[in-house]
Amino acid sequence: MTPFQYSKPTSIDAALALTGPQARFIAGGTNLLDLMKENLDQPEHLIDITGLPLDQVSQTEAGGLLIGALVSNADLAWHPLVEQSYPLLSQAILAGASPQLRNMASTGGNLLQRTRCYYFYDASTPCNKREPGSGCPARDGLNRIHAILGASGSCVAVHPSDMCVALAALEARVHVQGKAGVRQIDFADFHRLPGDSPQRDNQLAYDELITAIELPAPQFSQHSHYLKVRDRESYAFALISVAAALELDGDNIVSARLALGGVAHKPWRNPAVEQMLQGRAASSESFAAAADMLLADAKPLAHNAFKIKLAHAAIVRAFTEAAATGVA
Amino acid sequence: MSDTPTDPSGQAISLTLNGTPRQLQVQPWTTLLDLLREQLDLTGTKKGCDHGQCGACTVLRNGRRVNACLTLAIMCDGDQLTTIEGVADGDSLHPLQQAFIEHDAFQCGYCTPGQICSALGMANEGRVRSRDDIKEAMSGNLCRCGAYSNILDAVEATLPLIHGGPRP
Ligand SMILES: Cc1cc2nc3c(=O)[nH]c(=O)nc-3n(C[C@H](O)[C@H](O)[C@H](O)COP(=O)(O)OP(=O)(O)OC[C@H]3O[C@@H](n4cnc5c(N)ncnc54)[C@H](O)[C@@H]3O)c2cc1C
Ligand code: SF4
Ligand code: FES
Ligand code: FES
Numbered sequence: 001m002t003p004f005q006y007s008k009p010t011s012i013d014a015a016l017a018l019t020g021p022q023a024r025f026i027a028g029g030t031n032l033l034d035l036m037k038e039n040l041d042q043p044e045h046l047i048d049i050t051g052l053p054l055d056q057v058s059q060t061e062a063g064g065l066l067i068g069a070l071v072s073n074a075d076l077a078w079h080p081l082v083e084q085s086y087p088l089l090s091q092a093i094l095a096g097a098s099p100q101l102r103n104m105a106s107t108g109g110n111l112l113q114r115t116r117c118y119y120f121y122d123a124s125t126p127c128n129k130r131e132p133g134s135g136c137p138a139r140d141g142l143n144r145i146h147a148i149l150g151a152s153g154s155c156v157a158v159h160p161s162d163m164c165v166a167l168a169a170l171e172a173r174v175h176v177q178g179k180a181g182v183r184q185i186d187f188a189d190f191h192r193l194p195g196d197s198p199q200r201d202n203q204l205a206y207d208e209l210i211t212a213i214e215l216p217a218p219q220f221s222q223h224s225h226y227l228k229v230r231d232r233e234s235y236a237f238a239l240i241s242v243a244a245a246l247e248l249d250g251d252n253i254v255s256a257r258l259a260l261g262g263v264a265h266k267p268w269r270n271p272a273v274e275q276m277l278q279g280r281a282a283s284s285e286s287f288a289a290a291a292d293m294l295l296a297d298a299k300p301l302a303h304n305a306f307k308i309k310l311a312h313a314a315i316v317r318a319f320t321e322a323a324a325t326g327v328a
Numbered sequence: 329m330s331d332t333p334t335d336p337s338g339q340a341i342s343l344t345l346n347g348t349p350r351q352l353q354v355q356p357w358t359t360l361l362d363l364l365r366e367q368l369d370l371t372g373t374k375k376g377c378d379h380g381q382c383g384a385c386t387v388l389r390n391g392r393r394v395n396a397c398l399t400l401a402i403m404c405d406g407d408q409l410t411t412i413e414g415v416a417d418g419d420s421l422h423p424l425q426q427a428f429i430e431h432d433a434f435q436c437g438y439c440t441p442g443q444i445c446s447a448l449g450m451a452n453e454g455r456v457r458s459r460d461d462i463k464e465a466m467s468g469n470l471c472r473c474g475a476y477s478n479i480l481d482a483v484e485a486t487l488p489l490i491h492g493g494p495r496p
Binding site: 001002003004005006008026028029030033034037046048050074078097098099100101103104233234235 | 378468
């Protein structure tokens with residue numbers, strides 16, 4: 001690791017005052033230190049935010065939850081209100097990383113983890129995300145784990161988070177604070193597609209701090225399922241993951257949510273698909289129609305055509321499981 | 329607020345290591361794993377991958393299992409740490425250590441300190457109910473010798489004794 005200066009502020013204002021293009025916040029450190037060890041990121045200054053008062057989960061007036069950015073992934077997954085009212089989120093978090101890493105990883109840091117593209121992690125190869133303009137060896141190289149949706153000529157990487165797929169399906173909001181004040185970002189707008197600037201994963205500026213994630217009042221506590229398909233049963237990133245949630249009236253779908261992980265530069269969702277499901281029977285035909293529609297624009301690279309079929313089957317399976325949960 | 333500009337000897341931290349209070353000087357970029365192994369000669373904690381991918385470096389930080397390779401030592405100021413060297417009670421082995429011997433739960437032994445600390449952290453979490461739960465809850469610890477089934481036996485046999493704390 002390249003030497004750096006270290007500060008541990010105890011207030012948000014003090015933390016923001018220390019920001020700059022060469023400074024990084026550090027929370028759990030599980031992604032940032034990993035990158036710093038390979039000199040893939042070489043900040044001059046680390047701002048340790050673990051002393052900030054952002055480690056609580058509280059109920060909002062709207063009946064939802066406000067999750068502090070420093071709440072650990074483990075504590076969030078096992079929080080009684082999350083287990084009860086947002087089981088989709090618990091399941092998604094517990095499907096990720098390892099128990100040790102989930103103890104360390106923070107809610108805010110999870111959103112900002114970088115892609116697991118092999119070339120991004122190999123400083124000896126070009127990569128537009130690491131060095132804008134240098135090229136994308138994944139497009140014509142090994143791309144089994146790469147995107148089937150929303151990719152561009154400059155980058156075909158996928159966002160690796162499990163938690164974020166559930167947060168997208170649940171329509172979370174990201175609370176952010178900068179020197180100029182606070183703002184809230186809809187989850188659907190938080191992460192970006194690569195376009196011609198893949199170096200930017202999301203909308204956050206370097207001098208902005210994620211303070212909390214807000215969940216709306218629970219709507220899908222009865223019928224939801226997170227399905228993760230990977231090369232081994234545990235401790236591996238998703239090839240495909242599906243967050244499926246249903247509100248049912250008997251066998252009829254009142255409302256539905258569907259988000260995919262492992263397929264794009266951000267959790268992949270299309271509200272039109274969810275609207276199409278409204279009022280239909282909770283049947284495998286409906287679920288297959290949703291899969292067809294969500295994957296209609298999917299484009300394979302040389303090594304990942306299998307992901308399209310896999311995603312289709314996983315969507316049908318996840319919805320089927322979701323419909324069956326909570327049924328006595 | 330604490331700043332470390334250029335002090336060549338590093339910055340002072342204090343922590344409790346295996347029950348003993350320690351005052352230490354660390355550089356901001358020293359990981360907890362390197363502090364333990366290189367500065368304090370506590371080489372029981374192993375370096376497998378140095379990237380959070382194997383669990384060989386698992387220690388308990390305030391009772392919770394973490395990967396020491398992805399933890400900065402300077403961020404442990406004020407914390408309670410337990411490494412494999414702090415698990416036995418003097419000369420008498422912890423029941424989990426004893427169980428690893430009885431169940432032949434290692435071959436080369438490289439992953440063993442991490443496996444044991446991880447199982448203690450798992451017990452503190454108090455979430456596992458079945459053998460399958462243990463399998464999933466121990467998945468952050470790889471064993472290149474493939475001693476998994478015996479590790480599982482040792483952990484399963486000891487769990488009723490250690491549930492809820494690192495010492496019975
Ligand atoms: C071996 C391994 C396997 C993994 N497997 C999975 C998996 O299967 N699924 C999965 O989802 N994840 C997985 N992860 C990733 C893990 O979930 C993330 O590394 C973790 O969530 C990041 O959180 P952190 O608090 O440690 O972030 P840090 O490493 O501390 O920070 C990450 C980035 O976020 C910034 N940051 C942190 N907090 C804030 C904030 N509040 N405001 C603004 N910026 C902030 C930092 O500056 C940094 O750039 C794995 C990681 C490893 C090492
Ligand atoms: S896919 Fe993106 S991250 Fe991977 S090599 Fe191409 S530009 Fe880099
Ligand atoms: S050495 Fe820390 S996880 Fe492998
Ligand atoms: S006993 Fe050799 S790695 Fe586990």
